[in-house]
Amino acid sequence: MAGNNKNKSVQVIDRxxxxxEEIADNQGETSLAELGRALSIPHSTIHRILSTLLNLGxxxxxxxxxxxxLGLKLLxxxxxxxxxxxxxxxxxxxLKELMQKTGETSNLVVLDxxxxxxxEKVESRASVRVFKLIGARAPVxxxxxxxxxxxxxxxxxxxxxxxxxxxxxxxxxxITDSTKFFDELERVKKQGxxxxxxxxxxxARCIAVPVRNHTGRVVASLSISGPISRLTxxxxxxxxxxxxxxxxxMSQALGYEEEIMKIE
Numbered sequence: 001m002a003g004n005n006k007n008k009s010v011q012v013i014d015r016x017x018x019x020x021e022e023i024a025d026n027q028g029e030t031s032l033a034e035l036g037r038a039l040s041i042p043h044s045t046i047h048r049i050l051s052t053l054l055n056l057g058x059x060x061x062x063x064x065x066x067x068x069x070l071g072l073k074l075l076x077x078x079x080x081x082x083x084x085x086x087x088x089x090x091x092x093x094x095l096k097e098l099m100q101k102t103g104e105t106s107n108l109v110v111l112d113x114x115x116x117x118x119x120e121k122v123e124s125r126a127s128v129r130v131f132k133l134i135g136a137r138a139p140v141x142x143x144x145x146x147x148x149x150x151x152x153x154x155x156x157x158x159x160x161x162x163x164x165x166x167x168x169x170x171x172x173x174x175i176t177d178s179t180k181f182f183d184e185l186e187r188v189k190k191q192g193x194x195x196x197x198x199x200x201x202x203x204a205r206c207i208a209v210p211v212r213n214h215t216g217r218v219v220a221s222l223s224i225s226g227p228i229s230r231l232t233x234x235x236x237x238x239x240x241x242x243x244x245x246x247x248x249x250m251s252q253a254l255g256y257e258e259e260i261m262k263i264e
Contacts, residue, residue, distance in 0.1 A: 015041055016049050020058065020070070029067035087211070087220050088120050090253055094222070095122040098246045102239055104226040105130055109145035109208070110219070112137070114161045116146045119220075130204045130225040138200055141181055142170050144208035145221035147194035151185045151210070152218050158185070173198040193240055194221075198228065205231040207240055209247035214255030222247045 022038050023030045032050070036043045050068060053059035057073035091108045098106040099122040108120040115137045140146030140161060150158050167176045175181045188194040196206035208223035224243055231239075251257065 012049070015039070015045065016053070019046060019049055020053070020074075023059070023068055023070055029062055029065070029069045031065075031067050035068075086254075091120050091220075091222075091250065092122075094246050094250050094253075095120060098122075098222070098224060098243065099124060101242055102224050104224040104230070104239075105132070107132060107145070107223045107225060108211075109143070109149070109221045109223060111140070111146075111149040114140065114165045116140055116143055116149060116221075124226065126226075126230070128227050128229070130201070130206075130227060132225070139165065139168065139170070141167050142174050142196065142200040144194040144196035144206040145223050147185060147188045147196075148208045148210050148221040148223075149218060151189040151194070155182075158182075170200055171198055171202050173202075175199065193244060195236070196225075203227055205236065207231075207236060207243050209244050210251070211247055212251040212254065212256040216256060219254070220250075222250060 018039050018041070019035060022035055026034070032043055032046060035041070035046050039046070050059055050061075053071070054061060057071045059068050060071045061068055087108060087110070095106040095108060103124060103126060105124040106122050107118050109116050109118050111117075116139075118132050118134055118136045118138075121132060121134060138146065140150055150161070162178060162181070167178065167181060168174070169176050175184060184194075192209065194208045196204075196208070198204060200206075204225060205228050206223050206225040208221045210218040211220040211222050213219045222243065224239065248257075
């Protein structure tokens with residue numbers, strides 16, 4: 001019985017995306033009858049799926065003729081994809097320069113669901129380095145990038161992430177108390193950078209700063225990571241302004257400073 005329910009759920013998802021793609025292919029409005037003919041799905045099933053998509057905002061209906069078109073909610077999803085692609089392509093220059101200037105591996109990290117994901121990097125040329133694969137994921141509470149990405153989020157949204165993922169201990173340095181974690185986020189917000197002091201991986205430290213888009217929203221985190229043998233407390237203090245400088249440059253490239261100047 002459970003297997004049948006699972007198969008039905010998958011079939012509904014398949015049909016849902018088939019409907020969205022068919023509407024997109026028509027590049028305008030599509031009737032229920034046209035969708036039925038094109039997809040060979042019962043009209044009653046299409047209608048149920050369209051009703052759900054209408055309620056969620058992914059589809060809109062013309063009240064004059066009853067035809068359907070894609071909703072503006074999908075624009076939010078497509079913009080997120082385009083923004084991620086833009087970030088990756090434009091980040092190469094800054095990541096390379098940051099690595100050359102600091103000698104440490106530079107990373108571009110974004111929030112994906114309840115975790116951070118590394119979407120681009122330039123590795124240090126040093127023989128001993130901290131290694132993260134592109135596409136690697138990590139908890140938000142143990143990474144400097146995660147702290148940056150959460151530092152300006154709504155309190156309730158952060159609580160929801162912590163409720164779903166918890167604050168698991170990865171190392172003895174990991175923050176596992178929610179009050180301490182929120183204090184840390186407040187500190188990160190005020191100072192404009194975050195540190196990971198062996199909280200995610202023993203022997204590794206990280207400095208992360210925000211990257212903002214033209215609206216000022218934090219869309220990514222720029223970071224450098226390296227072994228504690230090189231990222232000493234003294235050296236970290238010297239490197240923080242450099243990492244912040246490149247975070248500012250990337251934000252400016254995304255239109256952030258330009259937008260501020262317009263407002264002023």
